[in-house]
Amino acid sequence: MAIAFRRPGWSDAWQGGAVLAALGLAGCNRVQSALAPAGTEAALVAQMTWWMIAGGAAIWLAVIGAAVYAAHINPERHDLRFARRLILWAGAIVPAFVLGGLSAYGLAVMPSMRAPGDGLRIHVSGEQWWWRVTYRPDGAAVASANEIRLPAGERVELVLESPDVIHSLWIPSIAGKIDMIPGRTNRLVVEATKAGQYRGVCAEFCGTSHALMAFSVVVMPRQEFQAWLEREAEPAVRRDIAGEPGLARFLEAGCGACHAIRGTPADGAVGPDLTHVGGRLTLGAGILPNDADTLVRWIAATPSIKPGVRMPHFGMLPPESLRAIADYLESLE
Ligand code: CUA
Numbered sequence: 001m002a003i004a005f006r007r008p009g010w011s012d013a014w015q016g017g018a019v020l021a022a023l024g025l026a027g028c029n030r031v032q033s034a035l036a037p038a039g040t041e042a043a044l045v046a047q048m049t050w051w052m053i054a055g056g057a058a059i060w061l062a063v064i065g066a067a068v069y070a071a072h073i074n075p076e077r078h079d080l081r082f083a084r085r086l087i088l089w090a091g092a093i094v095p096a097f098v099l100g101g102l103s104a105y106g107l108a109v110m111p112s113m114r115a116p117g118d119g120l121r122i123h124v125s126g127e128q129w130w131w132r133v134t135y136r137p138d139g140a141a142v143a144s145a146n147e148i149r150l151p152a153g154e155r156v157e158l159v160l161e162s163p164d165v166i167h168s169l170w171i172p173s174i175a176g177k178i179d180m181i182p183g184r185t186n187r188l189v190v191e192a193t194k195a196g197q198y199r200g201v202c203a204e205f206c207g208t209s210h211a212l213m214a215f216s217v218v219v220m221p222r223q224e225f226q227a228w229l230e231r232e233a234e235p236a237v238r239r240d241i242a243g244e245p246g247l248a249r250f251l252e253a254g255c256g257a258c259h260a261i262r263g264t265p266a267d268g269a270v271g272p273d274l275t276h277v278g279g280r281l282t283l284g285a286g287i288l289p290n291d292a293d294t295l296v297r298w299i300a301a302t303p304s305i306k307p308g309v310r311m312p313h314f315g316m317l318p319p320e321s322l323r324a325i326a327d328y329l330e331s332l333e
Helices: 012-027 041-074 078-112 224-234 244-253 291-301 320-331
Strands: 121-127 132-135 144-146 147-151 155-161 167-170 177-180 187-190 196-202 214-222
Touching: 012 187, 041 078, 041 187, 121 147, 121 167, 132 147, 132 224, 144 224, 147 224, 155 177, 177 187, 214 224, 244 291, 244 320, 291 320
Parallel strands: 121 155, 147 214
Antiparallel strands: 121 132, 132 144, 155 187, 167 177, 167 196, 196 214
């Protein structure tokens, strides 16, 4: 049997490059792309990225250009003095000049990215593997989870903490990233410029389900944001428990030991606050669509969907209980 081997040629290289570029571009969607900025800081980061690429390309051209010239263009006519000068300029002076310029530019941009806002502050804590989000519009804490809402055109300070391991909060479309370190408070100033929905992620390996730790970001016009925050601050339920089969089953199953629903006896603080869970864009910290069918599956088999999570399986509950709990939670908008 004859097997034909062929040396890879230029066309293979181009095809490989085209496939890689296509895969790379497929990853660029506008909800989570540092190259499609929707925030002042992200725009600075994107600008810096393009300058870094241009600077890197300039150094590459100088070094490779000099190497090709030295080796292939009349090499026998180059004397020692010329060779030294070529190495000095293309190998040292040009790269040092370009890198020095990039470094000065990066340092000059930094202060404006760290300037604190004097307005809204949102506390975000990285948990395993979800996000505790707390607004304090007038002192009193309004707890939420796995979704950050921002008013457009305002500088907002995100106050970042972690009770367990190091996480990192990153909303590529809006701003740069910063670590959340146990025992320390870090701050990230963001200014979203375009209303819309975006996606943030944990950018530091933090355990089994690190890759399943995302969140949605909703940027709203100021008035809409204000109205949303006022609604978010209210308790979800004012009806009595007897009239709510879903809530009764939620409490019977012990869910209230870990989750809070303001306005009901459920006041646990271990897991995400569920007071307005039905109004969020996703379930399970940015990984699932938020609807009743998905919520039934999530409650029944949380550790199978998100390995290592602290919430146990509740698959032993009768299907009608799961359905009642899911319907009830989805009604909490
Ligand atoms: Cu949290 Cu990775």
